[in-house]
Amino acid sequence: MPRAHKYDVIVVGAGGAGLMAARYAAQNKDVKVAVISKLYPTRSHTGAAQGGVGAALGNVSEDHPEWHAFDTVKGGDYLTDQDVAETFAHEVVDAVYELEHMGLPFSRTPEGRIAQRKFGGHTREFGKSAVERACYAADRTGHMILQTLYQQSIKDQVTFFNEFHVLDLVLEDGSARGVVAYELATGEIHVFHAKATIIATGGNGRMFKVTSNAHALTGDLMSIVYRRGLPIEDPEFYQFHPTGLYKIGVLLTEGARGEGGILRNKDGERFMERYAPSIKDLAPRDMVSRAMYLEIQEGRGVGPDGDYIHLDLTHIDAEIIEERLPDITEFARIYLGVDPIKEPVPVQPTAHYAMGGIPTTIDTQVVADGEGTVVPGLYAAGEVACASLHGANRLGTNSLGDLIVFGRRAGIEAAKYAARVDYEPMPAGVDERAREELERIRAASGSERAAHIRKELQDTMMDNASVFRTEATLAKQVEILADLRERYKQVSVEDDGQVFNTELMEVVELGFLLDNAEQLVYAARNRTESRGAHSREDHQDRDDDRWLEHTMVYRNDDGSVRVGAKPVTLGKYEPKPRVY
Amino acid sequence: MDATTPAAGTSAPPPGLDTMNVTVKIKRYDPEKDARAYWAEYRLDVRPTDRVLDVLNQIKWEMDGSLSYRRSCAHGVCGSDAMLINGVNRLACKLLVRDLGSSIAVEPIRGLEVVKDLIVDMEPFFDSYKSVLPYFVNDDPEPARERLQSPEDREIFDESTKCILCAACTTSCPVFWTNGNYVGPAAIVNAHRFIFDSRDQATDERLAALNQPSGLWRCRTAYNCTEACPRDIPITKQIEEVKRALLWRQA
Amino acid sequence: MYRGREGQWAFVLHRLSGVALALFLLLHVIDISLVMFGPEGPFNAFLAFYHQWPFRVGLVLVMAAVVYHAFNGLRIILMDFTEWGVKYQGALWYGALGATTAVGIPVLWKIVPEILGIA
Amino acid sequence: MASAPKTYQAARATYGASGELVWWVFMRISGLLLVFLVFGHLFFNNIQIDAGTIDFAYVANRLSQPGVKIYDTFLLAFAMLHGINGLRYSIEDHVRKPGRRFWTKVVVFSIAGIVFVLGTMTLWAFSYDEMGAAVRALD
Ligand SMILES: Cc1cc2nc3c(=O)[nH]c(=O)nc-3n(C[C@H](O)[C@H](O)[C@H](O)COP(=O)(O)OP(=O)(O)OC[C@H]3O[C@@H](n4cnc5c(N)ncnc54)[C@H](O)[C@@H]3O)c2cc1C
Ligand code: HEM
Ligand code: SF4
């Protein structure tokens, strides 16, 4: 028998989005809230975010939410829903003040206000020049957000189920009733019955070889809802961050370029001047990553294999580097043995952020189709969700903003809903599917190792479906995925124990990753244009007549994949060619 | 990009000149099988620039899947993988093989109960952390915008905001090894974070929480915590600052 | 063994020396108190007992302990009340060891022969 | 052992609930004093004279001087308090079972109490003039 729990609101995931949601859900005294997370909350990847959170406070120079909304829409290559962008740009200002009121130790201006700096794609007066909009705490902004929210959750005495791995969503008659989770410490299955379930489980970057993402970011819930017949929106828009440490993928924040860092090719040329004459190195990430790839392809890459680019900080005051970018300086020193104060740092684009995800309304309700039918009781926020804020390419600092704005909305909405409705019955046996899956893996006696399949997945995704794509590479990747899926069935585990069977969980996570890759590849193959982070060498132009719509990927009951669409909400800003 | 280039998250490096053979001893324990912990030995080829975490991954992925440890970010910011490596507490993801040489010994951190292999029960650690009221308190009405704080005031507690709660410090403390009730350096660092924040109002309560029999005064200035901290927080210095703050406030 | 540095060893030695001194103090007060029983009492017998070899070596160690404990105690007090003490704690420990030796050698020069009875 | 409060309200209620602070200060002050007292003691008894010559006569003679009595009283008091509190630290760190810790402390503190009384008596309860004289007469 599964262990059973009952809470009005269940939050899955304890990163920035999950903790924010839990906090605001719990402000409603009528609802009981619990947070389930496969990691200790403070281990969540929000803690890795460095550069800042964008909000038009205007502490350093004049700024307005309208400008921010425009930049977000343009940065998203007009695939951003404009109502969402406007609401976001206004609410994020309050949300940042709220974080400050919770004690978040932002860096400060000489006047004692929250310090702000420049970031890619953030401009004044609708594209004139770069503006200081990123509110930061050295290069540890995400760490501070995560810590601050966790601290406040201790103060509020939030209930946590730490190191509980969610394996399934209970979806009956079209409404969400809770989740099924596996307790790592004991191997027990738990069923959580809830009126409202909030999904906040972060990204899926581990499907790529070079990534800034944590080992734990395996897109679990994106796969779980997909398996239950719900769609995934815009998965083809996967962001590659320009400056990952060469080969390792550890991120060097865009803030480094915000502070004046310059990208150079092997001739020492500041090549971004050619690609984005007005804001140069601070162009949006998709453009910079593509430019770097092109430089490398055309033989201007640095190094013996000519396969990386230099990030040059040497002209910046050593003191500024140590004070504002201490952590990334340390990363370069430890992992590459390069001192950024003295020499340029070898970097390459690194898989970073899923713009797409579980589709939601502006109120974070999960939607089940292209018409926007909502799934009662199901909410999603953070990187796992797609409120259509980031469109085809996310601007730096807009993810942390996303977490706090939509995490808060999710908490408030879910609590309102839970206070209004009664528990729907929890049918018996909802844990069967999860149980069977675990038993199948434990019983498998094939000769495959999960690590080998994962490595092949990561290598081939990098080759065939990363920064540049063509019909040929994507078709090839579809076949590779089908093959890997077959081999996955043969994976066996050596560990037959119940206590912390991390091997078993890695195999489960690999299954989730394969689904995430499938979503991405089918969506990318379907979209025969180039837009934002999705760049087709065989369809190099943006095609607004045909493709100004969101992708919706579904898995049919027979396992085949269906690609549909959802309209984009337009507004003030007419789609224009994107030049910087 | 070259498809054979190994990176974070991939397994065995390709055979090449730049690999080296290492012997890794790991203190293992499976509560379902073993009466007591034992040393297991593995020999494998790794690159000098691999992290110890990469080495553990390689063992888990290629040699023995049952080896268990916690990890997530793989670059020293999440605090999952503090371990006792070659006699000192380190994060496995922030220590390269080239800095260790060809024999590597890995044990779980001390003073917390071992659950399996390198995984220890972190609950007592988080309990101590929670006991120092590690959260911002300011009951004044919230201003419309941010509360002001000068860069100088912000600087005072800058270092204690870096803590990732990895427990490397607390489990390196000789007092904590014998006296598990000792609140420990990590908790004190996090108290320091708020005690010296000009915006916070709960300094008295926090100091009172530290002024317990198993609190702040148990620290014997052994400095192991400072040596162990992967975030380079000057922990002992901060503990001494908190001791003085408590002393002068009571005086 | 945990590969601690100066601070760890300073602490271990301070605690060991402190405990040793405390136990010795108890013993020492007891032996001196035997004078209450007068010259014919157990005092001199006890003294003879003291003069056995293990005790003589022990006395030398107690001497060393008290000197180390005192200097390291001063180091601890410096660390507790000055930033400077914390910053240079390692150097201060070597200082304490140095001072222990500096005081110890002449003292030992004088008293070891006496205690060991070779003079 | 009292576990620390886990909430803001609980912390408020326990404000200033422990003597540890006082003992911490005492250890430092007594330590400073002991530097002089102990080194002085060692100087007079081991350096100035040949420790090998110490015998009943020497001790009795010393104890008959009022200055020595006062000096030794301070030494005894501070060293005992400092040392026994130090022993308490060690016991609390190393003896972890609550029952055993309690009894260890009872035994150590009792012995310390007895020894302290013994020491004080040695210093003040007897007149060593006669004893000293008697011994000198024997020589
Ligand atoms: C290196 C790096 C730097 C970045 N810098 C910036 C920046 O400067 N500015 C910016 O705006 N954005 C930045 N980002 C992006 C941003 O940090 C992330 O998108 C964001 O933190 C995601 O937060 P989240 O709350 O959605 O998920 P996460 O913080 O990833 O949390 C996911 C949570 O879900 C839990 N979870 C996952 N799966 C399960 C499961 N199956 N069962 C139970 N629990 C589960 C995990 O335990 C975890 O608690 C950066 C990202 C990276 C990787
Ligand atoms: C001579 C000068 C002395 C000085 C300067 C001195 C100083 C100190 C100090 C500062 C401490 C506190 C350590 C800490 O809190 O970290 C201490 C502890 C201690 N002292 Fe002394 N002390 C002296 C003499 C003595 C004597 C004579 C005894 C024995 C009777 C003694 C026994 C102890 C003990 C047992 C401890 C506890 C050790 C621990 O907890 O680790 N000390 N001393
Ligand atoms: S203070 Fe340092 S060692 Fe201790 S928990 Fe925090 S980061 Fe880890």
Ligand code: F3S
């Ligand atoms: S190691 Fe322990 S004794 Fe104090 S200085 Fe650090 S907490």
Ligand code: FES
């Ligand atoms: S894995 Fe995150 S700190 Fe090492």
